[in-house]
Amino acid sequence: MSTVALKEVTKIWPDGTTAVDNVSLDVQDGEFMVLLGPSGCGKSTVLRMIAGLEDPTRGDILLNGEPVLELPPRDRSIAMVFQDFALYPHMTVSENIGFPLKLSGIEPAPRQERVDAIAGALGIGEVLARRPSQLSGGQRQRVAMGRAMVRRPGIFLMDEPLSNLDSGLRAELRAEITSMTRELGVTTMYVTHDQAEALTMADRVAIMRKGVLQDVGTPTEVYRRPATLYVAAFLGSPKMNLLEAAVYVHLDRYIALSFGEQTLYMPWNDPRARAVARYHGERIVVGIRAEALTPVTPDTQGHVFQGRIRYLEHHGHESLAYLDIGATAIVVDEMSGPVTETRTGGGFRKALQRLTGQAPEPVAPQGRVGVLSEVGKHHRKPAELAVRLAPYPAIGSGHPLAVSVRMEAVHFFDERGDRIDVGWR
Numbered sequence: 296m297s298t299v300a301l302k303e304v305t306k307i308w309p310d311g312t313t314a315v316d317n318v319s320l321d322v323q324d325g326e327f328m329v330l331l332g333p334s335g336c337g338k339s340t341v342l343r344m345i346a347g348l349e350d351p352t353r354g355d356i357l358l359n360g361e362p363v364l365e366l367p368p369r370d371r372s373i374a375m376v377f378q379d380f381a382l383y384p385h386m387t388v389s390e391n392i393g394f395p396l397k398l399s400g401i402e403p404a405p406r407q408e409r410v411d412a413i414a415g416a417l418g419i420g421e422v423l424a425r426r427p428s429q430l431s432g433g434q435r436q437r438v439a440m441g442r443a444m445v446r447r448p449g450i451f452l453m454d455e456p457l458s459n460l461d462s463g464l465r466a467e468l469r470a471e472i473t474s475m476t477r478e479l480g481v482t483t484m485y486v487t488h489d490q491a492e493a494l495t496m497a498d499r500v501a502i503m504r505k506g507v508l509q510d511v512g513t514p515t516e517v518y519r520r521p522a523t524l525y526v527a528a529f530l531g532s533p534k535m536n537l538l539e540a541a542v543y544v545h546l547d548r549y550i551a552l553s554f555g556e557q558t559l560y561m562p563w564n565d566p567r568a569r570a571v572a573r574y575h576g577e578r579i580v581v582g583i584r585a586e587a588l589t590p591v592t593p594d595t596q597g598h599v600f601q602g603r604i605r606y607l608e609h610h611g612h613e614s615l616a617y618l619d620i621g622a623t624a625i626v627v628d629e630m631s632g633p634v635t636e637t638r639t640g641g642g643f644r645k646a647l648q649r650l651t652g653q654a655p656e657p658v659a660p661q662g663r664v665g666v667l668s669e670v671g672k673h674h675r676k677p678a679e680l681a682v683r684l685a686p687y688p689a690i691g692s693g694h695p696l697a698v699s700v701r702m703e704a705v706h707f708f709d710e711r712g713d714r715i716d717v718g719w720r
């Protein structure tokens with residue numbers, strides 16, 4: 296039995312950076328939990344605190360229900376694999392995997408038995424006599440996992456273990472890692488910044504932004520019902536269309552969602568109508584995934600946007616059309632890169648430099664505070680509505696296209712980015 300519990304854990308570095316902000320999370324026995332978020336959001340810090348390599352500033356960490364903050368790393372029954380795993384170059388694969396057992400004084404015969412078993416499970420039984428330099432990247436990664444697993448840890452922590460590998464190998468190892476950890480029944484916490492990886496591997500996903508936990512759930516739950524605008528924008532490909540809408544309530548009849556040039560009407564008997572009606576006269580964000588949009592003939596009645604194709608993107612199995620519908624898109628920043636304000640500031644500085652020919656004072660050197668941070672959270676731009684089409688359609692840019700909107704699959708968020716929750720699924 297191995298469970299992990301974080302209780303209101305906060306990590307503030309000596310320089311004042313809050314890397315992890317009041318995170319509470321429970322990982323069940325045998326569960327494969329993926330921590331997902333952009334670089335710099337605090338994922339590694341969470342893992343390192345669980346492993347005992349860093350101390351939380353506040354809060355508590357429990358393994359199997361017992362507080363462990365007083366326990367040194369070696370007493371926590373945890374194994375960790377990093378992105379930049381290092382194998383011992385002068386040792387064979389077999390010796391590399393068996394090394395932790397040798398350290399804990401296990402005899403050569405039983406040691407070799409365990410090494411053979413784990414190497415077999417990882418598909419590297421044939422290369423046990425080789426040295427790391429004689430292995431492919433994928434084989435090396437498997438050796439690193441074998442070395443971590445050989446002591447039969449209760450908990451397996453993996454920090455972006457695949458990010459240095461090419462994409463074909465990554466897909467293959469994803470499947471192997473999940474099947475191996477499930478077979479062994481070992482509780483796993485797996486860190487990645489790749490949403491597709493998270494959705495394919497996880498039993499549950501925990502999504503972080505700037506040290507704050509945004510949402511936790513099965514891949515289906517967080518995809519179908521994202522708790523925040525940020526989660527909505529982070530998950531899925533193509534990205535969810537996020538449109539600004541003004542809300543006008545016509546009591547007992549319908550709610551008009553005005554997107555500028557076009558309007559969708561939500562009937563009053565829609566289960567979400569009352570919750571959305573609270574925003575009468577205000578702006579909200581309406582989230583529409585590509586799969587909620589279907590191309591229709593231009594005279595179709597009902598929930599329909601009339602658009603014009605701005606450009607097409609061909610993906611082989613499908614083409615994506617990006618439509619101009621005269622609406623405004625909300626862009627959620629901080630989807631990648633650690634510190635938005637700096638990135639926003641950088642872009643702003645460069646733009647200003649182009650205009651004025653001189654560089655202004657740098658803003659917000661740490662990127663944490665500063666005048667531009669208000670600009671940061673989300674900004675607006677003309678919407679390009681992503682719509683799925685059959686591969687290589689006969690239409691091209693400039694062509695008009697009408698799409699019907701499956702209203703029950705539409706998401707609503709308030710200006711702060713919180714889901715307008717109406718208890719539906």
Ligand SMILES: Nc1ncnc2c1ncn2[C@@H]1O[C@H](COP(=O)(O)OP(=O)(O)O)[C@@H](O)[C@H]1O
Nearest residue numbers: 308312314333334335336337338339340341633
């Ligand atoms: N040892 C450290 N000292 C100071 N700041 C750190 C240290 N390690 C990480 N940080 C900062 O803490 C934040 C979270 O980092 P990290 O947990 O590594 O993020 P992630 O793994 O999600 O990319 C970042 O702002 C990072 O710069």
Ligand SMILES: [Mg+2]
Nearest residue numbers: 338339340454
């Ligand atoms: Mg990291």
